[in-house]
Every structure is written in structure tokens, then in C-alpha cells.
Amino acid sequence: MEPTVWRSMGLRDDEYLRIKELLGREPNYVELGIFAVMWSEHCSYKTSKPVLRKFPTQGRQVIQGPGENAGVVDIGDGQAVVFKIESHNHPSAIEPFQGAATGVGGIVRDVFTMGARPIAILDSLRFGDLDNNRTKYLFSGVVSGISWYGNCLGIPTVGGEVFFDKSYEGNPLVNAMCIGLVDQDKLAKGAAAGIGNPVMAVGARTGRDGIHGATFASAELTEASEESRPSVQVGDPFMEKLLLEACLEIISEDLVVGMQDMGAAGLTSSSSEMAARAKTGLEIDVSLVPVRETGMTPYEIMLSESQERMLLVPKKGTEDRVQEIFEKWGLKAVKVGRVIEERVLRIKEGENVVAEIPVQALVDESPVCHYKVVEPLDRENLKLDLDAIPEPADYNQVLKSLLSSPTIASKEWVYEQYDHGVGINTVVYPGSDAAVMRIKGTSKGVAASTDCNGRYCYLDPYEGGKIAVAEAARNVVCSGAVPLAITNCLNFGNPEKEEVFWQFNKCIEGMSEACRRLNTPVTGGNVSFYNESPQGAVHPTPVVGMVGLIADIDNRLTQAFKTAGSKVLLLGETKGELGGSEYLYYIHKLTAGTPPGLDLNTEQRLHRVVLEAAEKGLLLSAHDCSEGGLAVALAESVITGSLGVKVKLPQFDGRLDALLFGEDQSRIIVSLSEDMMPELMEVINRHSIPYHVLGEVTEDGFLVLTASGSEVINLSTGEITNIWREEIRCRMS
Amino acid sequence: MKFGVVVFPGSNCDADVKHVLQDVVNQDTRFVWHKDPLPRALDCVVLPGGFSYGDYLRTGAIARFSPVMEGVMEFAAQGGLVLGICNGFQVLTEAGLLPGALMVNKNLKFMCKPVYLRVEHNGTPFTNALNAGDVIEVPIAHGEGNYFADPEVLEEIERNNQVVFRYCTREGVVNAQANPNGSVNNIAGLINKEGNVLGMMPHPERCSEEVIGRVDGIKVFQSIINWWQGRK
């Protein structure tokens, strides 16, 4: 075989030799194609695997850690939450609408293959600065795509984040997370167990879409990618809705041994992974696979990435019932093969064997790349010289400007396009720190948030990784929920670049430390490398998707101030750390400094205080300080509560901008009625958390902040509401 | 009272309506699969929201030909109560049970948010627990709720007092600003001439429980029950 053949499939020469060795012969074309996708970065995690091992994955709450289609955690009463996050960055960069839509489709399938009914979607998005037409086109297309797909499925999209930074210009990040609910005894797995069991293809027919999509995701975007047409697929949320209902119905009738989404690398990866998990083999006859185009070759059928398809192993003898259920939903379930004892993936076309590969060779023997971790020496340019930055004269103006920064401004324009109420479980709607879903028939609720500040990770990947986890946990805590576990989506540049691989390592180490300390193990995730545009790698962006549990949803909290006269407290310490802040980026066009420090012990005690206080019903609101610092957090609580606040800022020696806009970690603003103060003080003192009484919620509708006796900010709630709420809508219309 | 909630392929508010009818207002409620005939003994049929047939071609256009719809038409012709919510409203207009059509929102975007509705009159089986002029807050969640009817048809609708809900401001003023989707005359909900078939874009089932934040919608379901009890 010519080297050009395997190279064009993205295989390296040494990998080709290894394949020959594993097979004991030359692979044929079909086999080579199968190896190429299975050994691609996207499917094999060859670069990330050794690093991912650093994540803590154990905990009493964990029912299923990494390795399955999605993670599973215990929420009591025999129930569990199934959740995972995944990226669709590259498809979204060239076809934002369909790219984002099919991203949602994929992650939802990962959740319902586990037997869970999806109850919520979150989306974590990154774009370049929102001032050019291309970015607007991408932003608008991505949001409509998510909206179209999620809404049609009838799964509420209840939360997420949108971050704008020029590092994402040309390479947006589109990560979608899905959460499902399941009774533990109905959990399904992606294993092809039971020798002789049938293997069925269900859902959409197979076309020529996205052949080699998995290898596409493993290479940098170039201008030519715009032309690489077949790599983007069109989604069919209607088909997916039918598939969802049919799959849940066969699971509820206990007909299923295992099933898996035909996602990246389609039939190839689903069949080999299912066989690997069960330590079995599969025999598949591609001529039985329903196709939508004529003349498809075995190669194309095995590698197609047509959407809305699943591979299903039902219990032997239940094929007819399975077919009946799928037909009821207007779908086909077709037997295409069977589970065999010999641990090989045997692909036939009629009677002809067209490929035969040991399953382990595909899944376990995939190459591992051990890149060196080299700390970049020259990071001088990232140093922050605060003295070179003039202190603003008019803080009202600066706050107004910050509230209009698209990263801080209200994302109403986004989440209004998402059906966030379908299912009537949403009890905290988008627009607070974390969304909360009630579990009908119980008093429980599940809270969720996605978080990551890529700028922090760029400036200090270790601290940035830690903060991503801590912030997600803090957001969940601000809703009154105990953080349970995380899923993550690691968006990085080209890992063959030393700096990128170093960032990757450091981020994971930082995240791991935080996960360990906060007792939120990693249950799964996804790695997306090669997020590069002509300007270079994107900021390292390890997005954390956190889920938490509220025992009694009557104790849930939101960020909005509730009643005039209530006391406002800041829990945590204010140090005035401006490094990596949105203030520096948006007002002074600077990405520099060291991100705020984070002490995990303090963080944990802070969580305890808020959770205990919430459980005792002491609090009226809770909101953490994140992008924009204390001033922005206060403004947000005022705006969402349509009230005012009168605040005396903490005693502070440094610069006023640092006090107002510094993004010091581990800070939560709470409000409560005055008579609850003694009880709150008791909790605060017991956990020895620093605090400061900021002031009082007011009726008059003004945000008034004074520092050392003089007024530094005085703005009407009406005015800042307009700015904050309308900015994105204005830019987008 | 016996309710039937029709399930089309792609319906996705079916379970929500059933939850409210069964667990909040405690009525006997069952799903009716679109391929099955409409059960005989129903007192009210609900066509729920969602994306029947993926909203392909036009919203509601394909669902309107589902086998169950023959039974629904007959049921309506005999005076049975039919409530179409969101996609259900779209199916009703496609089926000709209600006049007009629902087009894509003026801004082309799906919109999910609470809106204010002015109750235009309460002499219907669906609004008797409300007062004319009441302003209620009910969420919308649709991409195609832009109500349209020919001028002549519109005039007739207005003349017959068929408009039941109009989009309005919090103070009850019906104006362009309060119109979320471009509907003519701010029409949000409409009843047929005979007064037994109501279609509305907003979702009363999404505001019928304290815990999800709003409760105005429950009045619609209570009205139906009142009406039925009064008739017995």
C-alpha cells in the first residue's frame, strides 16, 4: 500500500507499521479506514489519556465514572442523574447552525442511551469579540441551531455561559451538556454482552455524511476546511425525538442489553467500543444496514457519521417486540449482526468478509503519545504593570461600560431563544447563578452550571483550572445545592505545540486538586484539541459542567435581591486582584497579570456557610462575584431584583478600581432579613469565614456605593438595567 | 371530568398538560395516541404544544392529517371542548377548526418568555374563572405564533367576539410594544364561533403551580372544570 493512502487518512507511518504488526498482515483499505478513525485523537484520546488519569473519579456519590456514554451520580431514593458535556467546535465554525444543532443531538443521545430521560441542556459558548459581522453570524447561527434542536426535542435549555474574547476569533467553542434522570434499576450500558445476541441498527438511515469527521476534528482548521463539505451533517431533531421515546420505551420494557449512539466514527466506534466493554466480538453485515444513498461501499457505511442513529443489542428473542416499538414511533430497527465470542470486529458484505480486526487492537492498543511537558520560559509579556494604568475618573461611567461588555451583559437574547420551561421542572430559570430543576414527586432539585474563564487559564493554567471547578461549585452553592460531581470539556489548541500541551497538563492538575478538595469527582468529559485559528491557539478552556443536589427545593436561592430593608453581606475576603479581569480586558484592552488566587480550604468553608444558611432558611438571595467583581455582582442582584442597594464598601488601601472590579475568588453576596442576622453570624463564625456588612437593599431603585465615606457610584437601577439587558440584543439586531 | 391529551409524534408538552390536569387539578386524564381513534367518553380534548412532525413544511400541517384528527373534528362538531395550546393551536388552524394561520414570528426567532395577556371576555368555557379585562401572566414558547387572518375574516372574528386573549402590557394596554410576535390585533388566543374550540399560543400549563413561579394559567383549567360541572 502507498504511504499516501494512510497519510491521507491521518495515520502516521509508525502507526501504520503498528497496525501491520497487530494484524500480522497488511490491512486492507476498509481496515485501514477503521483504524484511522479509531486511532484518531478524537476517538482514541491518544494525547490526553495519560493526563486524564490525574482526575479523581471516585466518590460515594459516583455510580458511573468515566468510560461509559455518560457519568452517573446518586441523588437518593433510588434515583440517579446522568450527565455529560461535549464539544462541537469545528463543525460549528463552518456551519454554525447545523454544527451546533448536531452537537446538541449527540450529547442528548449519550444521555438517553443510558436509559435516562433528558431533563435539561446547558450550553457553554465562546466567540471572538462581538463587533464584527463574522462573529455575529457565528453567534447567531450557533444559538439558533441549539434553539432549534433542543426546543424541538422538548428538553429545556436552562443554563450555560457565553464568553467573548478575541482569542476565539475564527474558532468558536460550542460545548453542550445534557442532564438526564433515571431510576437506578433502569440504568443501561453501552456493552454488547451475551454471545449470540442480535445487533440492531436503529434510527436514521446511513448516508455519506461526515465520513472522516472524527479525523477532521483532530486537525487544525484551515481555510480549506471551509471546502471540506461532507464533514458537516444536517440534524433531524424530529427523528431524534422519536428515537428518544422509542429507546426509553424498550428500556422500560427491559428488552435491552446495551446500546450506544453512532457518534463520531459512526458504526465503527459504536460497535468496537460496545464489544470492548463487554469483552466480546461483533459480526456485522453492512449490506443489511439501511442506507439512504445508492452504491455505498462498506468503507462508507462503516465510517459514515450520519446523525440520529444508534446501535442496539437487545436480548435474544425480543427483536420482534423491539421492532414493534420502533414502528409505533415510525422508525425502523434492523438486525445487522450479532454478538460473537471471538473478540474481533468482523465486517461482512453479504457472505464476504471485508474487514476483520481484533477489538483490542482498535480500542486498547491505540497509540499513546507522550509529549514532554515543557514550561514556556518567556511569559514576560503577560506581566501586569498596574502603575501604567490610569485610575478612572468617573466610576459610574466605567461600571456602565462594564455592564455593557458582552461577556457580562445579560444573556437574555440567548436564552429567550431556548425553551427553558418545557417539562415544567425548571424552578430557577436562566438568569441566576445556577439553574435548578425540580424532581417531580419528591422535594429534591438538581442544580447545574457550566463555567470556565479561559483568560485565567491562559495566564495561569493551574490556577485557572482550579478556579473553573471552584466557580462552578460556587454557582451551584449559590442556588442552595450541594455540589456533587463534574463533567468537563477540555478545549485546547494543537497539543503538538509544547505550550499547549503544558497548558493542558497544568489545567488538569489544577482542576484535579479542586475536584479532590471540593469532593466533586470527574464522571466523564470530552477533549477537543486543535482549536486554532490563523492567530494561534484559543485560550485554554477547560469547561466544567457541575451538578448539585438540593434536598428541599423550598430552600433554593437566586441571585436577585428580594425585599427592601434586607441586609446585604459580602462573605469572603476582598483583596483587589485585577489580573486577568474583564475590567482590564474590556476597559483597558489588556490580557495580563496573574489570575486571582484561590484557597480551596476557604472556598470549601464558604460553601458550608451558604449551604447551612440556605438549609436553615436564613437567606433571601445569594450571588457570587465573578467577571466584573463586586460592583458588577451588586448591580446584577439589583437589576434582577428590580430594587436598589446602599452599600459601604469594605475598608481598602489599594486602588478603587481594584476594589470595585477585582475578581477575587471565594466571595458570595447574600441578602437576608435583619432578624436572621444573629443566626447567620453564628454560622459564619463557626466556619470562620471573613465577611463584611455591605449595607441594605433599598426601595428607591438606586445602586449607591460609598468608599471611605465618599460616594463612588450612584446609578439608577432603571438605567443600568437597560444597558445590561439590551446590549447584546442591540448588537445583534 | 375526563380529559384526553393527544400525542402526535413530536408533541412535547403532552406530559406537562397531563401533569397539571391529573396532579394539580385532579382530573381523570389520559393520553390519546395520534394513530388511535378518539375514545368515546371524553369531556375535553387537549392538543398540546410541541413540534409535531418536527414542524416540517408548516407547523401543524402534517399532524392535522393524523388519524385521531377525524375524531377530534367530529367531537368538536358535536360541541365537545377542544383546547389547542401552542402547536395545538397551529394544528387547529391547519385543520380549519379555527380561522386564520400562524406564521413565523416577526423577528424570525423562537421566543420563550412570560407575556401579559388581557382576557377579552369570560363568557367561554375556558375563561369563566377569570374576569374580562383581567391581565394574566403566561409564558410563550414558540417560533411561529404570528397570527394572521384576511381583513374580512379578521373583521368577522372581532365582530363575533372570538378573540379571547390579547398580548398586552402589564397594565393591560394592547399595543405594538406588547406584541411579541407580530400577531394581527395582538391576538394570542381565539375561540370558534360556536364557543367550544379554543386555540392559544401561550402555555397555561407552564404557570399552574406555585413552585414553578407562576399560577395564572390554572384559571383556564379551572374554568373548563367549572363549565363542565355547571352543565351536569
Add this chain to the structure above:
Amino acid sequence: MYLARVFVALKKGVLDPQGETIKRSLASMDFPGVEEVRVGKVIELKLDAVSEDHVRTQIEQMCKKLLANPVIEEYSFEIMEV
């Protein structure tokens, strides 16, 4: 085998928000002189049938029943043998 191409357009007098939006975007993208934009659908059907006449009545029926909504839309079609 026949190919039928059905055009479905909004009736005159029915506002076309999609067309309006495209018109505005074109203007903002420096395409001057665009006076009106209307967006319609083309539905292409491949059918097996005995005669063109038969196809014609079939398509006419499909349009009336399903493909167009007479309240807001009008249709036309062309048929060719392929």
C-alpha cells in the same frame, strides 16, 4: 418518472418577515437598490406515474391538501419527465 417542482409563496398582502429581514441585511451589507425580497419554498417531488396528466392531478391535490395553506399561501408548479 416525473419531476414536479412546486412553488409555494406567501400571498400578496401577507407580510413576509423573512424577506424583510433579508432585505435589511442586504442593505447593511452594502448591496444597494434592493426594493423587495420575498421568500418562498420549492418542493421537488420525484414520482412514478403513468402519465403527465395523472401527475398533474396528483400534484394539484397534494398542493390543495397539504403542500400549501390557502389562508396565507399560493402555489404553482411545473412538471417534467425525467
Add this chain to the structure above:
Amino acid sequence: MYLARVFVALKKGVLDPQGETIKRSLASMDFPGVEEVRVGKVIELKLDAVSEDHVRTQIEQMCKKLLANPVIEEYSFEIMEV
């Protein structure tokens, strides 16, 4: 004044879920023999311009920039003077 009619359709090989669904529903409505349905858009533009040539380059540009996404769609157009 010119009238341009732009046709935008999904490329061959790209799944058309809408067409598929219409096909199935036509079958269940007793319209036999429909082998394939594909749905596209027609965008009608009225433009004021100096020459047909000029319109042609304008439309070509509009298609590339706004009206179609070459990743999944293809377009064609016709122009007439009105």
C-alpha cells in the same frame, strides 16, 4: 427594474429531513409513487440596477455571502427585466 429568482437547495447527498417527512406523510395520505421529496427556498428579489450584468454579479455575491451556505447548500438563479 430587475427581478431575480434565487433557488437555494441542499446539496445532493445532504440529508433533507423535511423532505423525508413530507414524503412519508404523502404516502400515508394515499399519494402513491412519490420516490423523493426535497425542499428548497426561492428568494425573489426586486432590484434597481443599471444592467443585467451588474445584477448578475450582485446576486452572485449575495448568494455567496448571505443567501446560501456553500458547506451544505447550492444555489442557482435567473434574472429578468421587469
